[in-house]
Amino acid sequence: MSNPASTLPAELFACPQCDLLQQGIPLERRGTAHCSRCRALLYRHHPLGLERALAFSLAALVCFVVANAFPLLGMEIAGDRVEVRLIDTVWAFQRDGMGLVAVLLWFATFFAPLLQILALLAILLPIHLGFRSLLPAQLVPLLDELRHWSMVEVFVLGVLVALVKLQSLAQVIPGVSLWAFFALMLSLTAALTAFDARQVWACHAKTAACGR
Amino acid sequence: MRPVTAAACGLARCHACGLLGPLAPGRCARCASPLHARIPGSLGRVWAFVIAAAILYVPANLLPIMTTETLFDRQSDTILSGVAYLWHSGSWPLALIVFIASVAVPMLKLLSLVLLAVSVQWRLDWDPLQRTKLYRLVELVGKWSMVDIFVVALLGALVQLQSLAAITAGPAALAFAAVVVLTMFAAMSFDPRLIWDSMERADD
DSSP, X not given: OOOTTTSOOOOEEEOTTTOBEEEOOOOOTTOEEEOTTTOOXXXXXXXXXXXXXXXXXXXXXXXXXXXXXXXSEEEEETTEXXXXXXXXXXXXXXXXXXXXXXXXXXXXXXXXXXXXXXXXXXXXXXXXXXXXXXXXXXXXXXXXXHHHHOOHHHHHHHHHHHHHHHHTTSEEEEOHHHHHHHHHHHHHHHHHHHOOHHHHHHHHTXXXXXXX | OOOOBTGGGTEEEOTTTOOEEESTTSBOTTTOOBOOSSOTTHHHHHHHHHHHHHHHHHHHHHSOSEEEEESSOEEEEOHHXXXXXXXXXXXXXXXXXXXXXXXIHHXXXXXXXXXXXXXXXXXXXXXXXXXXXXXXXXXXXXXXXXXXXXXXXXHHHHTTSSSSEEEEEOHHHHHHHHHHHHHHHHHHHOOTHHHHHHHHHHHO
């Protein structure tokens, strides 16, 4: 199966980590290109990369909604049942007088992942439907920046640690949202891995056959 | 053969979209982001963030990150005593994870950033490939230190409504979150291309 978008023509570019000028090479299926001097990952070939990224982005959107609508953890003490949702964890810091940490928490677990999903959809949906993607000049750099600040995977680890810590205190019940968070972590990572900005730019400049 | 860099040819890679183009116009032809051959003021920024993070590292470890109140007593935990609690309660794999994420990683990250900045500042000819790998590692592990903050938030939210116990976040949470964010900014400000630049000048 040959996909013209994924074997971009040989071109000159600079390594982002050591600035070495080098010639791009066409990749074999699922191949990766590394800088010849500092071994940084330059680009990789994904069969149907943008289509996969779109599918996983849509899955991530569904998981995101479920993860935020349902309780994350529940606890039972003496017949009383308490449940917390993601947003309640943000309020905990706000209540204890640390609004700054609350904002950071909200950004890392809610706003940044949401922005990532919406940016992916705004770029990929139009391409799939045969139009030009929306605002790629703003959204592609934004996606790159958000990789550092979106912390869904760190949050999932945090929930697991909290589960163990509470086990001695009371019976803890993992909620629907915990599983949704786990699925969100997997689908968002898969979408971002399959997302290749070089293909987006090639589609945007109409130098490759994309979408319908 | 001498390696040829983009900067040596008057070219620059756009930090935002990756397009290679002439540096002269000052803006990327594709996404209109400002173009720079290297991150402006990279080392100065790295030092500023690293020093601020190192100062906050002290209260982050000495002050309580979490206070547990029950009917009978009140117990304040620092990050380290939290690790000790996990260790003694029998879940040593988790104790190890929390220790690595919240104690070892922030400290190693600070040391690595100092090492990188010093090596570039004084043009030390340490293996540039090893230093670039160290930089990649520092960038990769950055956000995992936030795990303790998330744990405190979850416990604080959950153990609240009962009359039996209440958990509140302590001041170390603010200091610790600041350390994580500042070291992330420091890693983003460091330009790994400077490592290779200093090696080239050493060849002359």
